[in-house]
Amino acid sequence: MMPDFDQQGKGQTKAWQPDLSAPAVLLEGVSKSYGRIFALSNITMALNGGVTGILGMNGAGKSTMFKLLMGKLKPSQGKIRLFGTDPWKNPAPYARVGFVPEHEKMYDWMTAHQFVSTFARLNGLTRAEAMLEADRVLNFVGLADVAHKKIGQYSKGMRQRAKIAHALVNDPELIILDEPLQGCDPLARTTIMNVIRELGRMGRTVIVSSHILQEIERITEQIVILHNGRLLALGNLHAIRDKLDQIPHRITIEAEDAKALAKDVIDMDEVYGISFPDMKNLSIQTHNLGAIHSKLPAAIVENGHRIHTIDNPDDDLASILGYLTSGGGI
Amino acid sequence: MESRPNTIYRALDRKAAAITEFTMRQYRTKASTWVVLGVGLVAISLVLLIYIDVMATGFESVDNDRDSEDPDNDGYPTGQEIKYGTDPYMDNSHPGLLTPSIEPEPASNYIDEDGFDITISGGADEQSTGYDDDGDCRDADRTNSQKDSNDNNIICDILIERDRFSGDWYAEADNYVDEDPDDAAYAAEASHMAFVLGIGKMGFVLLLGMFLPLFLATGLIREEMNDGTMHFMLSKPIARTEVFLYRILGYLGIVWPYFIGLGIIFALISGFIGPSDGFFRFQDLAVWLAIVFATMMASFVYGMLFCALGTMWRFGIVLAIPFAAWELGMCIVSMGAPDAPILRFSVVGWALMIVDAAALMAWPNIDIFILQGQLMGDFGLIHSTSLALDFFHSEPGVGTSGLISAVIATVVLLVQGAVLWFIGGAIFKGKEIE
Numbered sequence: 139m140m141p142d143f144d145q146q147g148k149g150q151t152k153a154w155q156p157d158l159s160a161p162a163v164l165l166e167g168v169s170k171s172y173g174r175i176f177a178l179s180n181i182t183m184a185l186n187g188g189v190t191g192i193l194g195m196n197g198a199g200k201s202t203m204f205k206l207l208m209g210k211l212k213p214s215q216g217k218i219r220l221f222g223t224d225p226w227k228n229p230a231p232y233a234r235v236g237f238v239p240e241h242e243k244m245y246d247w248m249t250a251h252q253f254v255s256t257f258a259r260l261n262g263l264t265r266a267e268a269m270l271e272a273d274r275v276l277n278f279v280g281l282a283d284v285a286h287k288k289i290g291q292y293s294k295g296m297r298q299r300a301k302i303a304h305a306l307v308n309d310p311e312l313i314i315l316d317e318p319l320q321g322c323d324p325l326a327r328t329t330i331m332n333v334i335r336e337l338g339r340m341g342r343t344v345i346v347s348s349h350i351l352q353e354i355e356r357i358t359e360q361i362v363i364l365h366n367g368r369l370l371a372l373g374n375l376h377a378i379r380d381k382l383d384q385i386p387h388r389i390t391i392e393a394e395d396a397k398a399l400a401k402d403v404i405d406m407d408e409v410y411g412i413s414f415p416d417m418k419n420l421s422i423q424t425h426n427l428g429a430i431h432s433k434l435p436a437a438i439v440e441n442g443h444r445i446h447t448i449d450n451p452d453d454d455l456a457s458i459l460g461y462l463t464s465g466g467g468i
Numbered sequence: 469m470e471s472r473p474n475t476i477y478r479a480l481d482r483k484a485a486a487i488t489e490f491t492m493r494q495y496r497t498k499a500s501t502w503v504v505l506g507v508g509l510v511a512i513s514l515v516l517l518i519y520i521d522v523m524a525t526g527f528e529s530v531d532n533d534r535d536s537e538d539p540d541n542d543g544y545p546t547g548q549e550i551k552y553g554t555d556p557y558m559d560n561s562h563p564g565l566l567t568p569s570i571e572p573e574p575a576s577n578y579i580d581e582d583g584f585d586i587t588i589s590g591g592a593d594e595q596s597t598g599y600d601d602d603g604d605c606r607d608a609d610r611t612n613s614q615k616d617s618n619d620n621n622i623i624c625d626i627l628i629e630r631d632r633f634s635g636d637w638y639a640e641a642d643n644y645v646d647e648d649p650d651d652a653a654y655a656a657e658a659s660h661m662a663f664v665l666g667i668g669k670m671g672f673v674l675l676l677g678m679f680l681p682l683f684l685a686t687g688l689i690r691e692e693m694n695d696g697t698m699h700f701m702l703s704k705p706i707a708r709t710e711v712f713l714y715r716i717l718g719y720l721g722i723v724w725p726y727f728i729g730l731g732i733i734f735a736l737i738s739g740f741i742g743p744s745d746g747f748f749r750f751q752d753l754a755v756w757l758a759i760v761f762a763t764m765m766a767s768f769v770y771g772m773l774f775c776a777l778g779t780m781w782r783f784g785i786v787l788a789i790p791f792a793a794w795e796l797g798m799c800i801v802s803m804g805a806p807d808a809p810i811l812r813f814s815v816v817g818w819a820l821m822i823v824d825a826a827a828l829m830a831w832p833n834i835d836i837f838i839l840q841g842q843l844m845g846d847f848g849l850i851h852s853t854s855l856a857l858d859f860f861h862s863e864p865g866v867g868t869s870g871l872i873s874a875v876i877a878t879v880v881l882l883v884q885g886a887v888l889w890f891i892g893g894a895i896f897k898g899k900e901i902e
Contacts, residue, residue, distance in 0.1 A: 237703035241695070265485075
């Protein structure tokens with residue numbers, strides 16, 4: 139094929155027109171196998187608008203799905219469309235897509251501004267336009283004051299934000315972020331989450347992956363759960379949670395006087411068992427997590443208990459997966 | 469985004485320039501680039517140092533006809549005694565006894581008293597060259613038939629003739645013509661030309677033109693794929709074939725200026741210290757130009773080839789090595805048999821044709837010059853330097869004029885590069901990137 143000599147970027151030329159009636163992301167029966175191992179198996183979904191969290195353990199197929207969407211991998215079976223176009227055959231839709239890859243490696247010898255503006259030109263921007271665009275997106279992710287420092291000197295969180303800025307060039311309609319919070323300190327996490335939520339508010343379609351439930355929970359309610367390459371659940375996180383609350387749960391409380399606290403909670407209807415892992419800790423077994431969470435604070439305050447921590451060891455992705463895969467279903 | 473009219477500059481300033489500039493900057497930040505360029509510079513400079521040493525030391529002339537000797541120890545060299553008709557072997561016969569008395573000349577006057585020049589005349593199978601510099605053939609006392617002992621009807625020349633049956637050339641000089649040529653001058657000229665062709669073909673076109681791409685272009689796409697950084701480039705609306713091409717342009721943006729710089733240095737140094745009537749050997753410039761151009765073309769085709777191989781397989785350099793070995797073999801074949809059909813299936817064969825074509829245009833008498841040296845089999849220094857020159861010199865293998873050969877070779881190399889780009893782009897397009 140001949141190079142694109144007018145250098146306009148196919149997204150802006152007559153050659154490719156986005157199909158606005160088509161969803162931003164469409165997967166129909168998509169499988170990806172390596173030999174006999176299925177990295178993704180028979181995934182069907184359509185996403186358009188809002189922020190969607192892709193939740194799954196390491197190796198669940200999140201990155202594979204993103205690379206399929208970005209035309210980096212070819213599906214073994216099924217159909218993938220970005221705005222109605224097959225990304226494996228045509229790179230044109232990337233004019234409207236931003237992608238934050240999971241890879242740690244970056245161009246450490248460049249400044250964030252050089253990094254963003256250089257690749258912005260691949261969107262068909264001139265040098266001057268790319269400079270302005272880099273200023274805009276770096277400001278958006280909060281890197282404006284360090285934009286002219288080398289990426290090699292950046293912290294993990296700043297590197298992730300530089301990658302996000304790179305993806306936000308040309309104001310894409312669809313932004314795909316592969317584990318953007320991984321390895322970030324709490325402050326960077328909050329900043330990145332705010333950026334993602336802001337993009338959602340701006341009406342963009344955002345897909346963000348994570349293996350930590352609490353992270354996704356703080357960003358969006360709309361989630362997709364992948365497990366061993368299969369689509370396990372798709373829907374509202376609260377609906378999934380409500381179901382989850384009905385199953386047996388543990389709450390671990392570290393208190394000054396664990397035995398006194400035990401006396402006050404043992405009478406609650408929802409509690410069916412208590413135990414003391416050690417002198418300072420009380421473990422409560424319940425089959426209605428929501429009810430306990432509403433009653434527990436009152437009980438603690440009324441009786442003047444001094445407590446240090448409250449923890450739900452079962453309230454994580456592993457237990458959701460355990461519940462879903464044991465036949466719970468949603 | 470505001471829209472302004474699209475000038476060519478603005479158009480080029482987008483994707484192509486972005487990736488090309490990026491690639492060049494990336495090369496500059498890598499230590500490996502500087503190591504490869506540095507090793508290339510050191511390797512080729514060593515050969516230059518040897519050349520400088522040879523040219524500075526010069527060659528020691530040989531008294532081929534031994535007329536600088538004085539066998540009768542009367543103080544007069546044989547050549548001078550012959551000139552004045554005295555007996556070189558009797559010490560009571562020498563020019564000092566003549567009236568008026570002649571002072572003895574230094575022996576060095578008779579070491580290279582009859583150099584030869586390489587102006588030629590005649591047809592394809594029979595040519596005339598040589599000039600009786602010391603006048604001992606054109607002596608008025610000798611008859612015309614004595615002056616034309618080789619019977620080609622030209623007095624005091626050297627006949628160079630092709631044998632009708634064997635096709636070999638042989639030479640027959642009239643008596644006393646070029647009987648003691650200037651060995652040092654011949655050796656210096658032949659060594660200089662052999663150096664220019666040798667370093668040009670083996671050093672520039674083969675060594676730099678092939679090994680630089682081997683180390684610099686093989687990872688051009690592959691390293692980015694391995695590091696995962698290729699995702700940054702490929703998540704933009706750009707076809708992979710374009711990325712492939714612009715990455716190559718970036719690589720050429722590093723190696724081409726390097727070749728041009730080295731070529732200028734070599735042309736200047738060898739032009740000033742090489743044997744010359746003037747202060748600079750301007751006649752060599754066309755050859756140096758061709759050497760740099762051929763190296764650029766070779767590095768372009770090899771860059772496409774090795775980059776494609778690197779894209780194809782993680783250990784692409786393993787695939788590249790058999791190609792490199794093949795090209796090395798073809799380079800040697802082209803020295804001996806420049807018209808061998810097998811050379812058409814190489815890159816280096818075509819690239820070297822550009823150098824040969826330029827040598828033919830810049831040094832039109834190079835063939836006769838080599839032939840003269842080889843036909844004077846007795847004269848060791850002349851013979852060996854002419855053999856060296858003969859090894860590095862070849863006729864352009866397509867059998868046409870220099871200019872047409874150079875144009876044909878350039879077109880073929882461009883087509884090879886374009887085909888390899890197409891193949892490399894297709895391989896890249898079909899690659900899954902983890």
